[in-house]
Amino acid sequence: MILNRDKIKNKVDTFFFNNNLSEGEFITFLRITTGVFLIIQLSFVVFDFQLLYGKYGVIPYDIQDFIAPQKALTFSNLVTFFEQFQIEEYVTIRIFLIMFYSCSISLIIGLFSRFSSLILLFLYIAISSGPYKYGVDVFVTMGLFYLTVFPLCLKYSVDKFIFKCRRLPNYTPYLRLLQINLCLVYFFGGISKSIGSTWYNGEAIWKSLNLIGTLPLDYSILASNKFILVFMGWSVIILEIFYVIAIWREKIGLYWFISILLMHLGISIFLGLYFFGIYMIILNISGFYFSNIKAKLL
């Protein structure tokens, strides 16, 4: 096969810079849903904020900071900084919460969206880099980073009245970045699971359903019919590994998309990982619904 340089260049150009692919609705959707998500997520811990994240909370700041990445600006760093100006921790907490909620609302209504997402990125990392981090924090950080670097989409936003766009930006490369990122998420997730034997014999699914915090249902039917667990384990691996191919296909793309959404819905309901499941659904809809799936449904 002779590699035609011009052909490759055209393909890359079309894939990443096709102007007709997106009008930026995915950014608007991601912006609004992320803002709502953050408000709800913070509200679920707000009454215990000082206990969890405070400098002198249940786990003090030096222990929390030990596990945080070196370059992360943690909440305890903020408290220490303001203590230099005689500002007590409870004041810092109140300022933090007001800023977090305000920026989330700004994100929802699209007021100085990029600035709001940048502030939220720093605030979110401040509380999520310590010992309480789990999967959802990785993806919310990713979402906020993308909202910061992606161009503004002025649909359904107050920014429309503030910023005058001479020409609409080309949203396609940013959509492709989000889409490829999602493909990598599932590909590496699936490949990593594929080297674990418990995903093939159903034990991984069974163990997941028996963890603390899962929905306390009677799983006797599953225990008595182990083939269901085996089927579920194989399904997860196949869904994830082949997402990178299937999601782009004309015919099976829609079914793969729905299957992934159902998988995350199942994770939310049965494993008690509500926030993780919901945010993954948000990312999938942002990445593929508006550009690939919507046309198939209509």
Next chain:
Amino acid sequence: MQSRKKIIILFFIFFHLSIICIINLKHFLQDYNDLFNEDDEKLNITLILEKLTSSNFYDLYTTYSGTNSSYGFYAPNVGSEFTHSYTIINSELEILDAYTSPEFLQRESNFRFNLCTLPIQDMLLDSLSISNSYVKVMEHQISEHLIKKHKEAKCVIARIYLCQYPKTEEYIIGKRRVFNEVVQYNFCDFESR
């Protein structure tokens, strides 16, 4: 769109996705090595990837772009879960109170708090790992927080339990998950006492 702008955007996309691939490949190879490599020696490529990921710039970029973690959740196998209990006793060794966690007002706070048990798995796999010291200090600090509520309390017995799930055959006959104690700390030295 101008060519120069296209090149810059493509470069950023390629750079960002490369970072994602590097961190995921590194973790995948580490997991593969842990599972299948009996010699316990790291593969050469793992060493190269570790070198690539050790710079300050990498640390900063990955922290703020959400790319500092791999996507191998519940992989290669579902990890074990741990929980803890804290028994407050007085000088006569009478039990004053017992907790499984600090008294949070919200359920999600409890869930977040339980995530602090994640390093315990590393600790159990390698008794010399730094996770050992980290867990002990963390448990001590939590105990100190809890003992503050009891003026006459002298010591806290902090226990960590491994959540042992039942096999399918055991579940059918009525067995449910049990908690097996894996480590116990007796803390009597507190700054506040």
